[in-house]
Amino acid sequence: MRVLVLGTAAGGGVPQWNCSCAGCAAARANPSWRRRHASIAVEAGAGRWYVVNATPDIGEQIEDHPALHPGPERRATPVAGVILTDAELDHTLGIARLREASELRIAATGTVRSALSVCLRLDAVLGPYAGVSWTTLPQKETEPIDGGPLEIQGVRVSGKRPRYAADLREPDDAWVVALRVRDRRDGKVAVYAPALADWPEEFERAVRDADCVFVDGTFWDDDEPRRTGIGQKTSSQMGHLPITGPNGTVERLGELPAERRLYTHLNNTNPLVDPDDPGHRRLAAAGIEVAGEGAVIEV
Ligand code: MLT
Ligand code: MN
Ligand code: ZN
DSSP: OEEEEEEOBOTTOBSOTTOOSHHHHHHHHOGGGOBOBSEEEEEEETTEEEEESOOTTHHHHHHHOGGGOOOSSTTOOSEEEEEOSOOOHHHHGGGGGGTTSSEEEEEEOHHHHHIIIIISOHHHHHTTTSEEEEEEOOOSSOEESTTSSEEEEEEEEEOOOOGGGTTOOOTTOOOEEEEEEEETTTOOEEEEESOOSOOOHHHHHHHHTOSEEEEEOSOSSTTHHHHTTSOSSOTGGGTOOOSSSTTOSHHHHHHSOOSEEEEEOBOTTSGGGSTTOTHHHHHHHTTOEEOOTTOEEEO
């Protein structure tokens, strides 16, 4: 299966419009530091792509990748729909940018759909522009998308909800899932998990046999958000296991048998936004890489 890396930054991107931190300042001066909001696209069939998470950059992300360009008919697009891992604004604001679609297909858990429909009123707002058609992301096992060859599954990761949905009652509680994609043609598996508040047993099982695993790399260490002055909470308290430290993910990710193990969703305060940061060598020693902007990965 083919995976396009459309972006690799956490909410705000690199640079973030109102931030003058070292990473954002360097990215303004040097395009090689820039990162768009985290997203991937997976090819669900010849020339038919699903975008995983619709970020505020989705228009530019589509323009960046010729495989996602429209044609030959005037309004024919290879973008078949959107799959959501959660309802966070950095992963959903781009949906409104797709309102020129004749029909907008969105696959998400019932909980994520409720957040978008009830709290953001997305169905009501988009209705007069594009018909939104929802598909429930299967959680128990992988199920074919559009009749195959790809099968998808949302593996529940945590009940971390967006701030705007603090009061929404949702018994299902599937706020954040990792997307597991299996290609029936060769059995290859990719897992995309840009938001990991926890590493539950269910997630461990989902990544054990994966060939390519993308994991939340928002912060390098737990204290980074406080140390850099962007907030009072630690990385874990913000719903992101850090890369290093006592509850870091680097050892668990490094132990997985997957051929490709990558961090994505980097915050602009993460030292890894510097292409020369020594952290890249430490990760490489563990067989891990930071997902590259625009990368095309054959799983
Ligand atoms: C997150 O990843 O924790 C959220 O995107 C933060 C936010 O932008 O609200
Ligand atoms: Mn985010
Ligand atoms: Zn910044």
